[in-house]
Amino acid sequence: MNSNILQVRDLRVIYYTRQGALRAVNDISFDLQVGERLGLVGESGSGKSTTAQALMRLIKPPGKIESGQVLLNDLSLLGLSDERMRQVRLAEIALVSQGAMNSLNPVARVRGQIEDALRDHGVKLNRRERAEWIGELLQRVGLPQTAADMYPHELSGGMKQRVCIAIAICLKPKVIIADEPTSALDVVVQRQVMETLETLRAELGASVILIGHDMGLMAQTVARVGVMYAGDLVEMGGVEDLFSEPLHPYTRLLMASLPSLEQKEAARGIPGLAPSLLNRPEGCPFHPRCPEALDRCLVVEPKLQTVRPNRSVACHLHGALSAAREAS
Amino acid sequence: MTALIEARHLTKVFGEGFFRRSNPLVALDDLSLTIEEAPPAITTIVGESGSGKTTFARLILGLTTPTHGQVCYRGVDLRQLDRNQRRQFLREVQVIFQDPYEVYNPFYRVDHVLQEAISNFGLAKTKAQGQNLIVEALVSVGLRPEETLGRYPHQLSGGQRQRVMVARALLLRPRLIIADEPVSMIDASLRATVIDSLKALNRQFGISLIYITHDLTTAYQMSENIVVLYRGAVAEVGDVEWVVKKPEHPYTRLLIGSIPQPDPKHPWERKEKLSDTTGNGRLERQGCHFADRCPNVMPMCRQKPPPLYQTAPHRATACYLYRDSPAAASEKLNDVFAPPR
Numbered sequence: 141m142n143s144n145i146l147q148v149r150d151l152r153v154i155y156y157t158r159q160g161a162l163r164a165v166n167d168i169s170f171d172l173q174v175g176e177r178l179g180l181v182g183e184s185g186s187g188k189s190t191t192a193q194a195l196m197r198l199i200k201p202p203g204k205i206e207s208g209q210v211l212l213n214d215l216s217l218l219g220l221s222d223e224r225m226r227q228v229r230l231a232e233i234a235l236v237s238q239g240a241m242n243s244l245n246p247v248a249r250v251r252g253q254i255e256d257a258l259r260d261h262g263v264k265l266n267r268r269e270r271a272e273w274i275g276e277l278l279q280r281v282g283l284p285q286t287a288a289d290m291y292p293h294e295l296s297g298g299m300k301q302r303v304c305i306a307i308a309i310c311l312k313p314k315v316i317i318a319d320e321p322t323s324a325l326d327v328v329v330q331r332q333v334m335e336t337l338e339t340l341r342a343e344l345g346a347s348v349i350l351i352g353h354d355m356g357l358m359a360q361t362v363a364r365v366g367v368m369y370a371g372d373l374v375e376m377g378g379v380e381d382l383f384s385e386p387l388h389p390y391t392r393l394l395m396a397s398l399p400s401l402e403q404k405e406a407a408r409g410i411p412g413l414a415p416s417l418l419n420r421p422e423g424c425p426f427h428p429r430c431p432e433a434l435d436r437c438l439v440v441e442p443k444l445q446t447v448r449p450n451r452s453v454a455c456h457l458h459g460a461l462s463a464a465r466e467a468s
Numbered sequence: 469m470t471a472l473i474e475a476r477h478l479t480k481v482f483g484e485g486f487f488r489r490s491n492p493l494v495a496l497d498d499l500s501l502t503i504e505e506a507p508p509a510i511t512t513i514v515g516e517s518g519s520g521k522t523t524f525a526r527l528i529l530g531l532t533t534p535t536h537g538q539v540c541y542r543g544v545d546l547r548q549l550d551r552n553q554r555r556q557f558l559r560e561v562q563v564i565f566q567d568p569y570e571v572y573n574p575f576y577r578v579d580h581v582l583q584e585a586i587s588n589f590g591l592a593k594t595k596a597q598g599q600n601l602i603v604e605a606l607v608s609v610g611l612r613p614e615e616t617l618g619r620y621p622h623q624l625s626g627g628q629r630q631r632v633m634v635a636r637a638l639l640l641r642p643r644l645i646i647a648d649e650p651v652s653m654i655d656a657s658l659r660a661t662v663i664d665s666l667k668a669l670n671r672q673f674g675i676s677l678i679y680i681t682h683d684l685t686t687a688y689q690m691s692e693n694i695v696v697l698y699r700g701a702v703a704e705v706g707d708v709e710w711v712v713k714k715p716e717h718p719y720t721r722l723l724i725g726s727i728p729q730p731d732p733k734h735p736w737e738r739k740e741k742l743s744d745t746t747g748n749g750r751l752e753r754q755g756c757h758f759a760d761r762c763p764n765v766m767p768m769c770r771q772k773p774p775p776l777y778q779t780a781p782h783r784a785t786a787c788y789l790y791r792d793s794p795a796a797a798s799e800k801l802n803d804v805f806a807p808p809r
Contacts, residue, residue, distance in 0.1 A: 183655045183657055183658075184626070184655055297517070325517075326516040326517055326682045327516075327682065327683075327684075327723060327726040327727055327728075328516060328722055328723060328726045329516070330726070330728075331726040331728070331736060335736075353655050353656055353657075354656060354728065355656065355730040356727065356728035356729055356730040357728040358730075359728065359729065359730045359731055359732045360728040360729070360732075360735060360736055361728075379732045380732045380733070383730065383731060383732050393657070394656075394657055395730065397656060397657040397658075397659070397660050398656060398685075398730050399659070399660065399663070399685045399686050399688070399689045400685070400689075401684070401685050401688055401712060401724075401727065401729070404688070404689060408660060409627070409657060409658055409659070409660040409661035409664070410657045410658070414625070
């Protein structure tokens, strides 16, 4: 029995813009286990949201999933017909997107919007059963039953985001992708929403992919983290390992840039700019900003490789280390 | 000496007046704060959405008129400034807004927003002189002019765009900069650069700052004194070291406890049950605004709003838990502030 619910292999997404082909997601591979909480973290433009959309097959032209494979329980998502994919979406794999709370229909009550999702996926329930199920969904996301008959403008941001989570789970999907679900909310509400999501994950036995740029939120909510830079997955590991000993220089700088509550010190920003994806630097995409760049980094692009159990990194510093060990 | 900016009993109520709503919204409730010209200080206003912090900024800038109370610039009410005073006010008090994407006209190069400031205030006699001022300002905020000038806004990162705005404010040599959530739209990795530029302005050019945010971590890094707002009223005020390390007001404790620490070994505390916010700031009660969410609520909290109790030389808390301490007058917030370090 395969314990991976989702397997992503060499996923590549390209946007064909007038200025040229832009590689937003560059051959990334990862697995998601049943019930696992995985985080994907990176700066804006690192390809993390594109990855989420690619997994849902929601990439729109001029973007295109160029190559790769996405296996959901041995079902190859990229090979499905559009109609079959529409059925799989929400039923098997659901997305809570960044501005989800602004995507609610302002002139429809919450109840109607959940009913729409059920109807579109051919759920046949009579009126009473449907009302019961909607009531249960709202209760699960911590909203009062009365919320069903409210309009979105009557709800606060956090409550709207929870309505979106309720819609996302209404068919009990196996994988929930949450793309910056709390970036527009303040800390207290953010915590409530994240705790709601975690409770649901445990109850439904679903797996969650959390996408965001907040390292703090990752530390609090996921078990494994992947770090993305310029469309590449540059480091991956268990959250405690990765935070206590970041291997990639980018991850290290990302951590050092976080302001602390413990002591006043100059938090260091990362020097330089994220590269334009139109003209990726030769070799390692991070080398222009990397304080530890070697000659090799300017020419040879490092591949993500396992350097120790459950830790992989795409960096010549560590590749060299393991190669040297093999040689000796 | 008259203060640079003095907010006296500022109150803003929305939804009153001719088209009366059934339930007016009190956005800001009796806030008094003084910004002296010297020594330059950094004061943070922190609170969640709907706490009235942006309303406060707009009142200080004269973009909104207060319902009660007044804002004085060098002793004169903002509404009564004459032409010259108003010009001086517009120059000496600058603002940096939250969204570094929306303040630019995408069809102009970023130079435009800087040249505009120079020509509006006649800062330079010749073009070359103006260019020198621009280069100087950009260097002061840590940008390389040759990499910044001549570019369009979309060619810069969010952090760079925001620093160009800081440079623009700096060109005018203001006495006070109001920064309303300047880093909330910027990637965490770039926030440090903007914060550093703002702090440098304060140190090198002696500019006072009002830093408005919902993020206590950057508030702690930025400022000396902090005012915590909750639904328009001051919850806690004082020296940032104390307020952040040993918060007193239950709301401040909730805020600090909810910050996701970037350390998996320090998980969120799950002690208190988080009660829900209904999201509308309508006040139907008489008492403490936080009473409905407060884990320590007492009957007296629902009767009368608590005054500020001065619990230490440099801090005060509006909470009945500290009613044994002497009450501080609401217009004396500045007395509680720690002197600039």
